[in-house]
Amino acid sequence: MSEPKGRGDRGPSLLKGRLLLIGMVILGVFLFITSLEGVKASFKLIFAEWQRGILAMVSAQTAPVTGLAIGILGTSLVQSSSAVVAATMVSMSGMVAAGLPLVSAIRFGVPIVLGANLGTTITNTIVVFGLRRGITDEEFRSTIPGVIVDDVYEVLTITIFFALEITMGLLSRIVLALGDFYDRVLGFQGLFSAFERSIIDILIKEPIINPTTHLITRLLGQRIGGVLLFIIWFLLIVAALSLIEKGLDKVVEAGWEDKVTAAFQNPVRGFLTGFTITWIVGSSSIGTSLVVPFLATRLVDLE
Structure with a gap:
């Protein structure tokens, strides 16, 4: 007896869909790493041109508040805290390589990271009101507690943590201590320096x-070129x-409702699911925003 046509085509189409999904994620990771290296290189150019102004900004007494505001504004504009955090890390690395004192870079960079995470609350709110037109009033009301919790x-x-950073420099001290531990005790710097060219250098x-x-x-000069490259x-x-x-959305849309429900079956699984999603995609904004449709459709509840 011949197999139905639809069932026979299901295997190859499913395999093709999975390969496309894997290719999409790999391409995204490659572009992400490439852009990080690009931001680092562009900030070396920017710091070389505006060294005096940047030093004055990061060394001022108001540097922590300025950094916090930059982090909040950056995440609010681009709707990606991990983009802001990643750009901050490689930017500070580039400026340190160009001559900025490490302590000043960390003192300015830590508040930016804190502000970027605070800016994720705006992302969640935008997602909720973006879904408002496609859901009922009851579904909309069920999403609000989840957003408020975050x-x-x-x-x-x-x-x-911001108060501890301003008054005691707690986070900056922890970061410097960890860096010293990785270098002196674990010897990471010596290990990595043993490789003249890394895979990132080659590819x-x-x-x-x-x-x-x-x-x-x-074409544009170091000053304008550096700014343009940073933006790009x-x-x-x-x-x-x-x-x-x-x-990740394609995975969610693949009709795996039972798997989604099982992933949030209890608080421990919910914590591990949120941790895993954020670790994979590198964005807490994405992780928390993905939960909003689940709340609206009652696949998961706040508890």
């Missing part, structure tokens, strides 16, 4: 970053994270 958690934790830096930087600075690479970070998010 907002309250973020505000309380950021307030506490990304040498064929993509260096030629692009050279071309743009040759930062936008690429956002695009790469969006690509990864879409890949």
